[in-house]
Amino acid sequence: MASQGLLLPRLTPAASGISSRSIAALLDRLEARSVECHSLMVVHHGHVVAEGWWAPYSAERPHLLYSLTKSFTSVAVGLAIADGLLSLDDRVVRVLPDHVPTGISEHGSRITVHHLLSMTVGYPTDSLAEAWELEPDDLVKGFLGLSFAEAEGTRHTYDNSTTFILARMVERVTGRGLAEFLDERLFNPMGVDHAEWDRVKSGAVFGFHGLHLTTEAVAAFGELLLRGGVWGARQLVPREWVELATRRQINCAPDEEGGNNADFSCGYGYQFWMSRHGYHGHGSFGQQCVVVPSHDLVVAVTAQGESQEVFDALWECLLPAVNHAGNARDDEILAHRLRRLSLSPVPGSAGPAHSVGATLDASAEGSALPDGTGVIVDPADGGWTVRFESHLDVEVGHGHWRESSPLGRPVAAAGAWQGHTFVADLYVVTTPHRVRLVADAETGTASATWSTVPLTGPSLELHVRSPLMTRPDVA
Incomplete structure (x- = not known):
C-alpha cells in the first residue's frame, strides 16, 4: 500500500508537556485489562507525541471505524447546511419525497434533520432491522413507515437508520455521493487520500458505518474539530457547525460516575457522544476519536475491545499527566516500547512437512x-x-x-x-x-x-x- 505524507507534526512528550510515564501507564492499564489495541495516537497542542501500532496492524493501513463513520456524516450534513442546501428543520418527506410510503403517519411526516442527527425520532429501539424487514428494497421508506412510540425530539435512542437517511439526504441535495462529497470538501483538502468505504448492495455508502481510515487520519479529524473546523489556513468546516454538533443536544440514560458506560451517559450531540471530559466519535469494538478541548488533547484508538475500558484508562492514567512534562530518557524508553508493539503470534512448532x-x-x-x-x-x-x-x-x-x-x-x-x-x-x-x-x-x-x-x-x-x-x- 502506498504511504502518504504525515498529516500532523511530531514532538516528544516532554517537549509538549506530557510525561511519557503516563502514556506507559496507559499502555500498562490496557494490557492489564486485556484490551486488544490495534493502534494508539496521542496529539497534544497539535503535535503527535505518542503513536504505536500492534503488529500486524500498521500506520499506513486504513482500519474499519464502524459507527465512528457517523461523525463524518455529521460533518457532511453541516457542509450541506452551510451551502444553503439543507436546514435542521428540513423534513425527510420534503427532501426525499420518492421514499415516502403510502399512508405515512403524521409523526413520520414530521421527522427533521435535527431529529435524525440527535437520534430523537421517537422509535424505542434501533429501527434498522424493522425498517429493513418492512421495506427490503428501501430502508428510508421502511423507516418512515414505522409506528413511532414517543414524541419526536424528546428522547435519545441510538438508531443506525437515522444516519443512513442523513447520508441519502446529503446526496440528494448535493447531487454527489457521500464519499465523493467528503473527498472533495474534507479529505482531499486535509491531505487524506486513503478513505475507503463499505457499501450497501445498491452501491451507496452506509453513512452510519463502513468508513476505513488510518489512525493518523482519525487523529487529524479530531484535531480539525478541536481547532473549530480549521485546517492549516482554511476553514474546512464552519466553526458554528463544529460547536453545534459536538455539544449536548439531548440527554442519555444516566449512569453512575465511573460505572459501566459512564462515557456514553453524558449526552448526545449531532452524531457525537459527550464524554466525562470533552466529546468523542465512537465505533463498535473500540474505534475512538476522543477530543478534550480543556487539555488541548486528541486521542485516536483502534481496537477490538470494550470502549469504556479505554476511557477509564485515559482519564485515570493520561489526563492527570497533561502539562506535567517528563524527561528525555523517559521519552526514549516509551518510543522504544511503542516501536515494538505486537499482538502475539500463535506459539508452537513448525510441525509436519507434509499436507x-x-x-x-x-x-x-x-x-x-x-x-x-x-x-x-x-x-x-x-x-x-x-x-x-x-x-x-x-x-x-x-x-x-x-x-x-x-x-x-x-x-x-x-x-x-x-x-x-x-x-x-x-x-x-x-x-x-x-x-x-x-x-x-x-x-x-x-x-x-x-x-x-x-x-x-x-x-x-x-x-x-x-x-x-x-x-x-x-x-
Whole structure:
C-alpha cells in the first residue's frame, strides 16, 4: 500500500508537556485489562507525541471505524447546511419525497434533520432491522413507515437508520455521493487520500458505518474539530457547525460516575457522544476519536475491545499527566516500547512437512465458513498456505505475520502446530476482527471462528472482498 505524507507534526512528550510515564501507564492499564489495541495516537497542542501500532496492524493501513463513520456524516450534513442546501428543520418527506410510503403517519411526516442527527425520532429501539424487514428494497421508506412510540425530539435512542437517511439526504441535495462529497470538501483538502468505504448492495455508502481510515487520519479529524473546523489556513468546516454538533443536544440514560458506560451517559450531540471530559466519535469494538478541548488533547484508538475500558484508562492514567512534562530518557524508553508493539503470534512448532487435510465443522458459534468446507494445510517456506477449498487461500507465517489478499482485502496470519493440532490466527487487518483456525490432524476436523463476529455477518469471504457490499443489516 502506498504511504502518504504525515498529516500532523511530531514532538516528544516532554517537549509538549506530557510525561511519557503516563502514556506507559496507559499502555500498562490496557494490557492489564486485556484490551486488544490495534493502534494508539496521542496529539497534544497539535503535535503527535505518542503513536504505536500492534503488529500486524500498521500506520499506513486504513482500519474499519464502524459507527465512528457517523461523525463524518455529521460533518457532511453541516457542509450541506452551510451551502444553503439543507436546514435542521428540513423534513425527510420534503427532501426525499420518492421514499415516502403510502399512508405515512403524521409523526413520520414530521421527522427533521435535527431529529435524525440527535437520534430523537421517537422509535424505542434501533429501527434498522424493522425498517429493513418492512421495506427490503428501501430502508428510508421502511423507516418512515414505522409506528413511532414517543414524541419526536424528546428522547435519545441510538438508531443506525437515522444516519443512513442523513447520508441519502446529503446526496440528494448535493447531487454527489457521500464519499465523493467528503473527498472533495474534507479529505482531499486535509491531505487524506486513503478513505475507503463499505457499501450497501445498491452501491451507496452506509453513512452510519463502513468508513476505513488510518489512525493518523482519525487523529487529524479530531484535531480539525478541536481547532473549530480549521485546517492549516482554511476553514474546512464552519466553526458554528463544529460547536453545534459536538455539544449536548439531548440527554442519555444516566449512569453512575465511573460505572459501566459512564462515557456514553453524558449526552448526545449531532452524531457525537459527550464524554466525562470533552466529546468523542465512537465505533463498535473500540474505534475512538476522543477530543478534550480543556487539555488541548486528541486521542485516536483502534481496537477490538470494550470502549469504556479505554476511557477509564485515559482519564485515570493520561489526563492527570497533561502539562506535567517528563524527561528525555523517559521519552526514549516509551518510543522504544511503542516501536515494538505486537499482538502475539500463535506459539508452537513448525510441525509436519507434509499436507494435512480436515473438514470444517461450522456448529460452533461465530463460524466464519460454511459447514463441510475442506481445509488443507500445506507447508510453505517459513509457514503454510491454508486452503479453504472452493472459497479462498490464506498465507500463514510461523512466528511471524504473513500477509495475503485472497479476494482483495489483506489478511495477516500466523500459526503453529501444537501437538497434532494446527492453530492459526487470521487477522482481517482492515477491520478489528480475526478468525481462529483450529485443524486436528488426528480427527480430520477443523473449526474457524471469529474472535468477535463482524456486525455485517460471519462470512469470511464477505469481509475479505473489496469493496464489501451487503444490505444495510448492521446490528
